[in-house]
Amino acid sequence: xxxxxxxxxxxxxxxxxxxxxxxxxLALGNHKFRQFxxxxxxxxxxxxxxxxxxxxxxxFRRGNTPFNDAVSALFFKGGKLEDFGLRxxxxxxxxxxxxxxxxLLCSFAPPHEHKDAACAWxxxxxxxxxPSA
Numbered sequence: 458x459x460x461x462x463x464x465x466x467x468x469x470x471x472x473x474x475x476x477x478x479x480x481x482x483l484a485l486g487n488h489k490f491r492q493f494x495x496x497x498x499x500x501x502x503x504x505x506x507x508x509x510x511x512x513x514x515x516x517f518r519r520g521n522t523p524f525n526d527a528v529s530a531l532f533f534k535g536g537k538l539e540d541f542g543l544r545x546x547x548x549x550x551x552x553x554x555x556x557x558x559x560x561l562l563c564s565f566a567p568p569h570e571h572k573d574a575a576c577a578w579x580x581x582x583x584x585x586x587x588p589s590a
Contacts, residue, residue: 493556501564510571517574524577544587
């Protein structure tokens with residue numbers, strides 16, 4: 458779907474999942490993430506792949522959390538979760554998580570603030586502090 462077609466969608470239409478969409482098992486609030494592919498990781502997620510900005514908790518929208526700092530550094534410099542003292546929670550599907558994070562981070566679809574807030578929320582839900590050595 459091209460950018461012009463996406464812009465023509467009404468907000469209620471953009472949220473309707475396609476019947477053939479497979480979900481990754483990851484969710485933030487009421488928003489369920491679809492299964493992202495290698496192409497999504499290379500070219501970015503669509504705007505409909507993000508939770509609505511208004512649904513993202515305020516602390517992530519303000520950008521004042523360690524998760525926002527980690528997302529900003531990952532976006533601009535790259536790195537590993539361990540560089541920020543984080544690790545995936547044991548019950549998290551690593552391939553689904555990293556595919557979602559890569560796809561959301563490299564997208565040009567939303568404003569940067571929306572992308573940063575959504576990815577920080579994702580980190581907060583699916584990672585935990587790693588034990589120090």
